[in-house]
Amino acid sequence: MAYSAKIGPSILSSDLSCLGSECVRMMECGADYLHLDVMDGHFVPNITFGHPMVESLRKSSVQEAFFDMHMMVSRPEQWVKPMAAAGANQYTFHLEATSNAGNLIKEIRESGMKVGVAIKPGTAVEELAPWANQIDMALVMTVEPGFGGQKFMEDMMPKVSWLRSQFPSLDIEVDGGVGPDTIHKCAEAGANMIVSGSAVIGNDDPRSVIALLRTVVAEAIQKRSLDR
Ligand code: DX5
Ligand code: ZN
DSSP states (O other), X not given: OOOOOEEEEBGGGSOGGGHHHHHHHHHHTTOSOEXXXXXXXXXXXXXXXXXXXXXXXXXXXXSSOOEEEXXXXXXXXXXXXXXXXXXXXXXXXXXXXXXXXXXXXXXXXXTTOEEEEEEXXXXXXXXXXXXXXXXXEEEEESSOTTOSSOOOOGGGHHHHXXXXXXXXXXXXXXXXXXXXXXXXXXHHHTOOEEEESHHHHTSSOHHHHHHHXXXXXXXXXXXXXXXX
């Protein structure tokens, strides 16, 4: 089985005045990667931060961490080079935000980053399928993008199951409302990269939550490999 269980806290839920130390704290608590939410106030009704913040985080605090950039922006083409230069490792763009996904995938690769493609709840998973063999990760949103702390949409799980059945070795990420109460559904459906914001960062013991999420996903992966 090519993929493994990975947990990526969404640092949007942290005390943003201490972002550097919060990133360090999450890595020390066992995070496998960090999920960084970029919002432009246009693709989603909220704004967060851009590549200068990523550059600072990379230089100052978390030099080794894997940065998964969740680009909730209208013109994802615009930020590929700046994000690569800032030290991003993976560039996850929204399929809804581009009319030329093939070219964008190529540009991201040429800039040296891994490629992720995200779909909003209203987008059919079949739209992602043509790109799945060219990308490193598919992100199935389990809330409407824009805000942390929303309710998990269980009705997105068939998208994850379908992707897992069609692309057995693809990294599949879920994002939105994922925590100890909802992780079993995600794991059973076949997700292996787990974004969790408020459930991890809002907990007094993030280390235990991260370990729990990883265990549930790892067990589901193990079970799936035995069933094959
Ligand atoms: C929402 C973001 C998520 C969010 C997750 O648009 O993409 O990454 O921060 O936060 P929780 O886990 O609290 O839903
Ligand atoms: Zn996100």
